[in-house]
Amino acid sequence: MASHQSRPSRRLAPYAFLSPAVVLFALFFALPIGYALYLSFRSVQVKGLGLGSHARTEVWAGLSNYASAISDPELLAGSGRTLLYGALLVPAMLGAALLLALLLDTPRVRLGALSRLAIFLPYAVPGIVASLLWGFLYLPTVSPGYFLLDRAGLGGPDLLHGNGLFVALANIAVWGGTGFNMIVIYTSLRAVPAELYEAARLDGASELQIALRIKIPMVLPSLVLTFFFSMIATLQVFSEPMTLKPLTNSMNSTWSPLMKVYRDAFVQGDIHSAAATSVVIAAATLVLSFSFLKLVNNRSDGGS
Amino acid sequence: MHRRLALATAATLCGALALTACGSSGSGSDAAGPAAGPVKLTFWSWTPNMDKVAAIWNAAHPDIQVSVQKQASGDDLVTKTITAAKAGNAPDLLQAEYQALPTLVSNDVLADIAKQTAGTKDRFAAGVWQQVTLGSDAVYAVPEDTAPLALYYRQDLFQQYGLKVPTTWAEFADAARQLKQKDPAKALTTFSANDSGLFAGLAQQAGAKWWTSSGETWKVGIDDAAGKKVADFWGGLVKEGAIDNQPMYTPAWSKALNDGSQIAWVSAVWAPGVFTSSAPDTKGKWAIAPLPQWNAGESVTGSWGGSTTGVTTGAAKAGHADAAAQFATWLNTDPEAVAALVKEAGIYPAATAAQSGGALAAAPEFFANQPDFYTQAAAIAKNTAPAAWGPNVNVAYSTFKDAFGKAAQEKGDFSAALTAMQQATVADLKKNGFKTEG
Known part of the structure; x- marks a missing residue:
């Protein structure tokens, strides 16, 4: 055994296994992040009218990109809008996912497999396509929904302006995301040992009581997980508001933090301040995610 | 154990090969x-x-x-x-x-x-x-195409509502009000905040020079008197409800053009292409006319694109x-x-010799009702106001969309939106180290 371990091939094996992952990670993850960090400390300075060759030079900018990123009121306002959107979206989506998972897990369910597939299907529709379709439905003069409401003598809500916009955006994400979260919760429901239910039924518990007292506490870890994923997805919301933007006057180009990064980099051509803003957003996301995980861990430790 | 190691090495090699393949594809475009x-x-x-x-x-x-x-x-x-x-x-x-x-x-x-x-x-x-x-x-660069602005209007509906084709902006405003009075469900046109090029063209017609340079200094004149005049004119129409305030190029906008809810569009000479795809049912019902003027008797236009x-x-x-x-x-x-x-x-x-006759002798198919379409267009194009562009048009344009979108939705102050556009443009120039005034 000892002689085996000293053979060089044996010592090299782990590195051989690791190297593809390490190389890919370094090339396509660490390197771009490093480059973004580098860009965030640089800026462009122009000589004279800025025309002709060599009029622009890249210079060291220190922390000035960060200072202007943090002091820009639009970044803060965008974060506020994103949080409000998340406050609508996450409870609605996870609530619906949990309810559907519990319903599918009841003993007398019919057409379970078909229903699971039907609920999951919207998740397979790309976010841009979903937003385009919903955008069509939100425009009163072309939407069949508004047509029916109009026929019934009712006025439809204005979903493209003011607070309606938050509902409109959250609705797209609920429609697209409920199925995925439902599957995660449902899978962990199936892993609950059947003896627990038997014992509860012998004690005279109803299906509702089983759901509230056994199933929900048992799937709490998956609820935490889905909440965690939803939170990160919310902070990174981009394609839905970007797709609805051309349809409405009420959504500006800095509606969400990532939209501001996009505008700075690809519309206004300032990759340096866009890089600084991305770093700020990434740091804020990390802090929020880890403090959430820490909070959850502390509470579960205290409970045990 | 040895077989596993061999597999791992193979996998590593494959990965490396894939990367090399990736890396080499980018360098194949070198010209001879x-x-x-x-x-x-x-x-x-x-x-x-x-x-x-x-x-x-x-x-x-x-x-x-x-x-x-x-x-x-x-x-x-x-x-x-x-x-x-x-x-x-x-x-x-x-x-x-x-x-x-x-x-x-x-x-x-x-x-x-x-x-x-x-x-x-x-x-x-x-x-x-x-x-x-x-x-x-x-x-x-060598100019390829130009896009002088003109007024497109529904001939049949103008006749039906007894509207006169406006030759000045004052007449344009009157036509908008008259139409609202006769049929509140219709609008002459919309003020759209999602394409800055149209507003830039309208400002050029009024005499605006958004960027000018003297020596080593840029001067930004977005919120000068000419720009303010245009902003206030459209802001006034939106505020009194004479025209619509929703953006162009949406499904709702196409429908409004197609079903006659909007009966005029200030657009460029490329508009027939847009009508063909957005309002196919109105073929043969639109006509081109010169852009309304600020002073009666003049014939100046601006450009939208090109x-x-x-x-x-x-x-x-x-x-x-x-x-x-x-x-x-x-x-x-x-x-x-x-x-x-x-x-x-x-x-x-853009070549003046090609703007009449030849391939442009016949009107676009969508405007078969107006055989002299391109003769009219050439007459309109003759007096196109010069445009004055600067090094950060992209910043001015993206600020336009946000500021005017908000103002149009709130039916608020358009000249304040214009000032926001001016300030953002100047601030961006300063940030990049340009010398500026204005």
Whole structure:
């Protein structure tokens, strides 16, 4: 055994296994992040009218990109809008996912497999396509929904302006995301040992009581997980508001933090301040995610 | 154990091979040296069927072969080209809108082709040529198409509601009010905040000069008297509810054009293409008229878009500037090439000789009711106000969308939105180290 371990091939094996992952990670993850960090400390300075060759030079900018990123009121306002959107979206989506998972897990369910597939299907529709379709439905003069409401003598809500916009955006994400979260919760429901239910039924518990007292506490870890994923997805919301933007006057180009990064980099051509803003957003996301995980861990430790 | 190790090594090798394959594909686009065989040029363009026009050139010029790579139009291409130029992968020839030229020149993307294009100046209107020189002795591109503004209106509905085709903006406002009175469900047109080019064209007509330079200093005049006049005019119409305030190019907007809820559109000479796809049911019902004027009796218009063909600094470094400039000049001045552009791509050529007769003798199919469509267009184009672009049009345009979108929705203060646009533009110039006033 000892002689085996000293053979060089044996010592090299782990590195051989690791190297593809390490190389890919370094090339396509660490390197771009490093480059973004580098860009965030640089800026462009122009000589004279800025025309002709060599009029622009890249210079060291220190922390000035960060200072202007943090002091820009639009970044803060965008974060506020994103949080409000998340406050609508996450409870609605996870609530619906949990309810559907519990319903599918009841003993007398019919057409379970078909229903699971039907609920999951919207998740397979790309976010841009979903937003385009919903955008069509939100425009009163072309939407069949508004047509029916109009026929019934009712006025439809204005979903493209003011607070309606938050509902409109959250609705797209609920429609697209409920199925995925439902599957995660449902899978962990199936892993609950059947003896627990038997014992509860012998004690005279109803299906509702089983759901509230056994199933929900048992799937709490998956609820935490889905909440965690939803939170990160919310902070990174981009394609839905970007797709609805051309349809409405009420959504500006800095509606969400990532939209501001996009505008700075690809519309206004300032990759340096866009890089600084991305770093700020990434740091804020990390802090929020880890403090959430820490909070959850502390509470579960205290409970045990 | 040995088999596993072998597999792992194989996997590593595969990964490495895949990476090498990835890395080498980017460097295959190097043009052949000037001595070896024909000069090969790449051309980034969004004009439909540009490859067919280039094929005419390629057949006649075996020593200079141009290959067209189709691109998305507008601001995205500007960003893409600047990035490509930094990486040394820029094409040799590039289609660019007039307002993007200063940005591209400032980022060292476009080469000065004054030497190669001597003598082409007279083929174009002075106001158009001035935009490719940026007011200097240099020439940064050859004009391809222009887009003078005009008024499009529904002939049948104007007659039905007893409206007179407006010749001044005051008459335009009256027509909007009269229509609202007769049928509150209809609107003459909409003020759209999602395309800054239209507002820029309207401001040019009023005499605005958004960017001017003297010596080493840029002057930004977005919120000068002319711009304020235009902003207040449209803001007033939106505020009193005489016109709609929702954006263009949405499904709802197409429907409004198609079902006659909106009966006029201030647009450029390329509008027939938009009508064909957005309002197919109204074929033969629209007509073109000169843009309404600020003073009765005048005939000035502005532009909304239009593009040029430029030669990149990359091509110049590779020694291909002469060949590329030769193609750019041919494409936009040779009668055969321009006729092909009109026929295959439906552009409105910048070369003045091509603006009437030839391929433009017949009206667009959608305007069969107006056989003299292009004669009218040429008369409108004759007096196009010059545009004055600067190095950060993209910043001004994106601020326009946000500020005017908000003002239009709230039916609020349009001249405050114009001031916001001015301030953001000046602040951006200052941040980048430009000397500015205004």
